[in-house]
Amino acid sequence: MAWRRQGTLARVELAEVVSPGSLVEPDGRYLADLMGRGVQGSADAVVLPATTDEVAAVMRWCYEHDVPLTARGGGTGLAGGAIPVEGGVVLGFERLNKIRQFDPLLWRMHVEAGVTTGDVQRLARESGLRFPPDPGAAETSQIGGNIACNAGGPHAFKYGVTGNWVTGIEAVIPPGEIVRIGGSIRKDVASYDVKSLLVGSEGTLGLVTAAWLRLTPAPELELPVIGLYRDADAGISAIERVLASGVVPATIEYMDEVTLRYSGDTYPFGIPADGAFMVMTEADGAVSEARRVATELQEALAEDAVAVHAPEDPAEVAELWRWRGGVAFAILAQRGGAFSEDIAVPLDRLRDVARETLEIGARHDIPALSFGHAGDGNIHSTFLFAPDDPEQERRADAACQELFELALRLGGTVTGEHGIGWLKRGQLEHQLGAAGYDLHLRIKHAFDPKGLLNPGKKR
Numbered sequence: 416m417a418w419r420r421q422g423t424l425a426r427v428e429l430a431e432v433v434s435p436g437s438l439v440e441p442d443g444r445y446l447a448d449l450m451g452r453g454v455q456g457s458a459d460a461v462v463l464p465a466t467t468d469e470v471a472a473v474m475r476w477c478y479e480h481d482v483p484l485t486a487r488g489g490g491t492g493l494a495g496g497a498i499p500v501e502g503g504v505v506l507g508f509e510r511l512n513k514i515r516q517f518d519p520l521l522w523r524m525h526v527e528a529g530v531t532t533g534d535v536q537r538l539a540r541e542s543g544l545r546f547p548p549d550p551g552a553a554e555t556s557q558i559g560g561n562i563a564c565n566a567g568g569p570h571a572f573k574y575g576v577t578g579n580w581v582t583g584i585e586a587v588i589p590p591g592e593i594v595r596i597g598g599s600i601r602k603d604v605a606s607y608d609v610k611s612l613l614v615g616s617e618g619t620l621g622l623v624t625a626a627w628l629r630l631t632p633a634p635e636l637e638l639p640v641i642g643l644y645r646d647a648d649a650g651i652s653a654i655e656r657v658l659a660s661g662v663v664p665a666t667i668e669y670m671d672e673v674t675l676r677y678s679g680d681t682y683p684f685g686i687p688a689d690g691a692f693m694v695m696t697e698a699d700g701a702v703s704e705a706r707r708v709a710t711e712l713q714e715a716l717a718e719d720a721v722a723v724h725a726p727e728d729p730a731e732v733a734e735l736w737r738w739r740g741g742v743a744f745a746i747l748a749q750r751g752g753a754f755s756e757d758i759a760v761p762l763d764r765l766r767d768v769a770r771e772t773l774e775i776g777a778r779h780d781i782p783a784l785s786f787g788h789a790g791d792g793n794i795h796s797t798f799l800f801a802p803d804d805p806e807q808e809r810r811a812d813a814a815c816q817e818l819f820e821l822a823l824r825l826g827g828t829v830t831g832e833h834g835i836g837w838l839k840r841g842q843l844e845h846q847l848g849a850a851g852y853d854l855h856l857r858i859k860h861a862f863d864p865k866g867l868l869n870p871g872k873k874r
């Protein structure tokens with residue numbers, strides 16, 4: 416078989432440029448991510464380098480031999496970004512996982528790309544600090560993957576997304592050069608903002624091998640305040656009141672009626688019978704500040720609410736966040752399959768997203784719901800299907816396509832978190848227009864003239 420010979424040859428030649436332990440069999444776990452469309456790529460070789468020099472050697476080999484090169488972090492991506500759709504070499508970062516330096520007194524950490532998000536968060540916390548980006552799969556996702564997707568999470572409302580916490584990037588760029596942009600400096604306007612180009616580039620411009628991260632003192636107190644409403648209209652009005660009040664919560668999430676139907680059983684404080692829409696906020700900061708903000712949040716959320724919950728016991732607060740973390744899984748459990756997208760819209764269009772998501776689901780005759788990071792206008796509109804029913808799955812996919820159109824019609828973006836990846840291929844041109852898309856392609860060409868880095872993605 417031609418593929419096997421090519422694969423064997425690739426592995427033999429790569430074995431000459433990397434250390435013996437760095438080459439592994441190209442088995443299934445390196446060929447898919449969590450996108451959930453049953454797409455599996457193929458690879459001639461999987462390399463797990465332990466040093467930046469090895470990453471550079473692999474890229475040089477790929478560039479010399481015109482072989483595609485796909486970066487893989489924790490594989491938790493939801494857009495197919497890490498799937499090697501055009502074969503070639505998969506480069507996994509799991510062995511490039513050292514903390515190079517941690518200066519708690521200077522609020523900074525220098526880590527290799529394969530360190531998990533959870534490890535960075537824990538290490539910071541042990542020294543009274545916080546790495547605020549909190550994407551949901553933190554125990555598996557890696558800092559390199561977070562940077563490549565510019566990952567967010569519930570607390571992005573107050574603290575921003577991953578890119579806001581990156582002061583420098585070490586990367587390998589074609590044809591195999593190691594570059595360092597920024598570093599352990601908090602300000603830098605010397606060059607074009609190349610760091611920000613690499614952030615969110617989904618492995619299509621360069622391979623992130625290490626990052627300098629900014630940290631912040633951990634809040635002394637975190638006080639969630641949750642409002643429950645009769646319907647989406649009342650709930651979204653409550654979000655608007657919170658924003659208009661000028662108070663700054665750490666997070667503003669919403670869960671619509673269908674989401675609560677599927678996940679409400681385990682909500683720790685009980686959903687009242689007429690509670691059909693939840694707004695979840697959190698006050699944080701120094702003790703007095705968190706209390707002041709929590710009081711103001713309670714006032715803003717109370718109007719028209721059927722219940723307001725404001726747990727203070729740390730165990731209850733932890734339970735609440737465990738519940739929030741499990742919402743996506745409770746939804747998935749309903750039918751076994753769920754396509755959960757991540758459009759973002761201007762805040763004055765939240766109402767349209769909540770309503771039109773349900774309408775799209777009805778048009779395609781599948782259950783639909785929405786929940787997510789309402790304060791950022793970044794909503795996980797979700798369509799459910801039974802995995803053993805291909806027709807239902809096709810309808811769920813068609814609903815997603817309609818959702819992307821909705822996002823653009825509302826002046827939003829097809830992706831606020833997960834990236835374009837492979838899943839949303841073709842959407843970028845619609846969103847950017849011809850001239851904007853041409854600029855996008857020219858940037859790609861400037862970094863990767865042979866188009867070998869993660870081909871088929873972010874287009």
Ligand SMILES: Cc1cc2nc3c(=O)[nH]c(=O)nc-3n(C[C@H](O)[C@H](O)[C@H](O)COP(=O)(O)OP(=O)(O)OC[C@H]3O[C@@H](n4cnc5c(N)ncnc54)[C@H](O)[C@@H]3O)c2cc1C
Binds near residue numbers: 487490492493618
């Ligand atoms: C349960 C669950 C909850 C989630 N919640 C959130 C959320 O709240 N917010 C959010 O933003 N996302 C969320 N995600 C999506 C996902 O976890 C994030 O996109 C995460 O940043 C992906 O990191 P990863 O290491 O798993 O990357 P992968 O999936 O391995 O790769 C993602 C992309 O990054 C590229 N890449 C990976 N590593 C590198 C590197 N070192 N250099 C260059 N390119 C690289 C890959 O080629 C690919 O294009 C969630 C996913 C799950 C399963």
